Amino acid sequence: MVDLDHARTVAVEAAEAAGALLRDGTRGVVGIRTKGDAGDVVTDLDLASEKLLLERILTAYPSHSVIAEESGLVGGADGEWTWLVDPLDGTNNVAIGLPAYVVGVALCRGGRPVLGVVHDPVAAQTWSAIRGRGATGSSGARLAPPYLPSPYGPLLAWTQGYGVARNDPTTRALKTALELNARRVLQLWAPLLSWAMLARGDIDGIVGYRAEAVDLPAGALLAREAGIEIRALDGGPFEECFDGPAEDRSFVAAHPRAIAGLLSVVGL
Known part of the structure; x- marks a missing residue:
């Protein structure tokens, strides 16, 4: 077994x-x-960033597999323990000079995340x-978001996978429903x-x-452990695994x- 506190x-x-590498790098010219x-x-x-993360993880866990955003599958191939690495979630934001990006790391056992870490270099905050x-957050305090409904509708975020076509009918239906019922809909280009x-x-x-497989598990585990409920679009159970089809990541x-x-808003 892996010591999850050490991990x-x-x-x-x-x-x-x-x-820290990203924060320093964004102060200069970005290739x-x-x-x-x-x-x-x-x-x-x-x-x-990915090179640094891979070196750190594989030095500590040389027998584990790692799936990284740019490099794909590297490291061991024992199949039980897999790390997911998103070295810069928000690349398109960085490319236009928008300081909204994070680093994401997850450790999965049998495809299911058991550890998730999200670090925001701009705010100097880490959640795990x-x-x-x-x-918990950087201070060690437990995350427990309150229920504070607004008479003007919810403030929501939207994310979709890179492979989703612009004219995808389900995407269009969902986004239209959100725009009609939400107070605001954020599209941050940084799901984590x-x-x-x-x-x-x-x-x-x-x-x-159809969220991306690399960044979904860390964020979803963080939210679920904070007390957030996650469901499939049809209201059924949802598992934040990375190894299933894209349809299972909606x-x-x-x-x-x-x-x-929220389920009633997106009912298809």
């Missing part, structure tokens, strides 16, 4: 070191190039969670930042459609007392 220390220290056919980009900072043991905001109580919910997330209302 959290490794992950937090690695994420914060990567965050940017296109990635894929959908207009996405990658920066030199993504690659440098161990399955079944709650979520949205999860941290939900876990803190800054926003009321998140709706995701969800709504909100305070338990608000989840029914």
